[in-house]
Amino acid sequence: MKSSLENILLTVSKSNVIDEGNITQAERLIVESLLQGLDIPRAGIWLSNENKSAIECKLLVDTFHQTETESLSLQRVDYPHYFSQLDSERAIIANDAQTDSATKEFTQVYLKPNDIRSMLDIPIRHKGKMIGIICLEEIGKIKLWSQDEVTFSAAISDLYGRAISAFERNQYQYQLEQQNQNLEEQVKQRTQALENSLEHLQQTQEKLIESEKMASLGNLVAGVAHEVNTPIGIAITGITHSIESIKELETLLTSNKLSKPKFEQSLAHIKTANELIYNNLTRAVDLIQNFKQTAADQSGYEKYTFNLARYIENTLCSLKPLLKSYKVILSTDLQPNIELYSVPGCIAQIITILIQNACYHAYQNGQTDRRFTFTLYQNEEMIILSGKDNGKGIEKEVQKRVFEPFYTTSRKDGGTGLGLSILYNLVVNQLNGEVQLITEPHQGCEFILKFPQPNNA
DSSP: OOHHHHHHHHHHHHOHHHHHSOHHHHHHHHHHHHHHHHTOSEEEEEEEOTTSSEEEEEEEEETTTTEEEOOOEEETTTOHHHHHHHHTTSOEEESSTTTOTTTGGGIIIIITTTTEEEEEEEEEEETTEEEEEEEEEEESSOOOOOHHHHHHHHHHHHHHHHHHHHHHHHHHHHHHHHHHHHHHHHHHHHHHHHHHTHHHHHHHHHHHHHTTHHHHHHHHSTTOHHHHHHHHHHHHHHHHHHHHHHHHHHHHHHTTOOOHHHHHHHHHHHHHHHHHHHHHHHHHHHHHHTTTOHHHHHHHSOOEEEEHHHHHHHHHHHHHHHHHHTTOEEEEEEOTTOEEEEOHHHHHHHHHHHHHHHHHHTSOTTOOOOEEEEEEEEOSSOEEEEEEEOSOOOOHHHHTTTTSTTOOSOGGGTOOSOHHHHHHHIIIIISOOEEEEEEOTTSOEEEEEEEOOOOOO
16 A cells, blocks of 8 residues: 555544544544545545335545535435445446446436536444445546555544444443433432431331341331442443453454454454443332332242252343442352242342342451352251351451341441441341341351241241
């Protein structure tokens, strides 16, 4: 390629405009660079519509007639032979556009009225698919397109594909931010309602501690922000994973190292992350809408028999992004044949609280070996579920208060002191069981939950 074309290509590829996500500025940079590099008077960007029945002009600059156009559309039904050539997804090199078999359909309605003699149509590809063309046109004389010019135009077209990726990334980020803002506003509204009743809760706190505080806690503080944080946190982690996968794809695409297996693998990861985001944001909305009904809803759910180990594994799958973000290695030893007749949502909430409590509180800053283990087995009398971490443990003066409502050692970091109290309430009142805490400073922490197998009644 001629050095003059290489210099223009290098300048465009290094321009911030390509990766900033402003597609309008990127389109103008692309077109102007092609006009300059090829020394032609007319260039435009055309994108296919959804069903590929037409191509629509995004920007068409004509320096000969000193015009700009953005509203042209060419229909497949009017130019079937030209569109069949586009379907091959190869460049159309028409030195004499008025006689070339691929472009002569335009002679009377487009080429002659604009005195266009030569055309070069370069495919625009994005995420492995052809989404349109860059159309380059010579006015008043026939131009013999050189291989250097074709190669240069194709490279510039690839940069436009990169600009589209940046634009879509910005749009995706904007949509996620809007969704998060909407969720945050709903949380604020419900939180305000809770704060209005906080004074009453504080007055009854001592009574709750001395009597059946755990049984009534769900009805008093149902659906507080502590519970909403989990699905939102998982969704944010999914977003981060999706963005990183997209960035990796962009890097491989730009360096021409993107293979089909890698593309399919990354696409599967992004799809999984998006499903995870959707499921957890939906769950967050449901929690907010039922803000004062957590305990009541739990008692109102239909009971049925389910495989406990399988249900725990399924719940842990949705928590893997949270574990990954805190670099916690999860292991399980779950007896496979335990059947439980109960409310499945109760088990999901217990597992979520144990994982969340470990991630947020168990490990020392700088601790690299972070592990958490679930163990499940059944003896003749009880089902025993254990959640154990290898973190910093709990000081003795704190141990006796960990299940009290509103008690937390991390209030300055946003802790509410409700997670373990809700767990206690679920195990004792929903499952008719008991909770045992085994811990020593610097020796990790283990929560042992014991509950009977209810009769299917």
